[in-house]
Structures are given as C-alpha cells and as structure tokens.
Amino acid sequence: MAEKTTEAAAKIRALIEKKAYAEVINTFADMLAQGNPPMECFADVARAYFELGDYTRAASWVTNTLTREPDNVDVRILLARICQREKRTADALNLYENILRAHKRE
Helix, strand or coil, rough: HHHHHHHHHHHHHHHHCCCCCHHHHHHHHHHHHCCCCCCHHHHHHHHHHHCCCCHHHHHHHHHHHCCCCCCHHHHHHHHHHHCCCCCCCCCHHHHHHHHHHHHCCC
16 A cells, blocks of 8 residues: 555645646545545645645645644745735744744754
8 A cells, every 4th residue: 555655745846846636636536536636745735736726725735734644844934925925024023033033943
C-alpha cells in the first residue's frame, strides 16, 4: 500500500511541476474516491486551488494540511499568500511574522 501511495504522490507532484493544476485536483479526487489519498499531497491540492484562483477551497486544504502537518512552512506561506490575494494584508503580515519568529529560533 505504501508503494501505491508513493506512486500517487509522484503523479501529483509531476502534475504540479507541469502546472496542470486542474489535473492535480481531478487526480486527487479520483484517489479520494478510491479511499487512498496520499496525505503528503494535501498541500499540493491547496496550491492547485490557489493557482486556479479558488482561494476558499485553497484555504480549506491549507487547514486540512496544517491539521496533519502543523509545522509545514510552505503551507503557512501559502495561507499568507491567500490572505494577500483576498486583501487581508494585516492577516498576511501576521502570518509572515509568525513564520519568521518560529524559524529564527531554529
């Protein structure tokens, strides 16, 4: 099963690299319907929705990702970018500041 998940994740990543964002979402939806979506691809689904301009769904997948991976910096940056696009500048700045603070300590 782990091998199948790895193949699925590789397929999603290849689609992200091609910037085939609608295909990312459709492929992931098929995986979800089969009951074995690779959790490591949740962030990719969030990014695909973001790139397609669907910030509501992107934010939802950011939440799904952060629930499973609270330290995922790329997803936190994506959330800040969503805030920027939605003209929520103060929220975006707070997120960026929190990211910087958390990584200054490392």
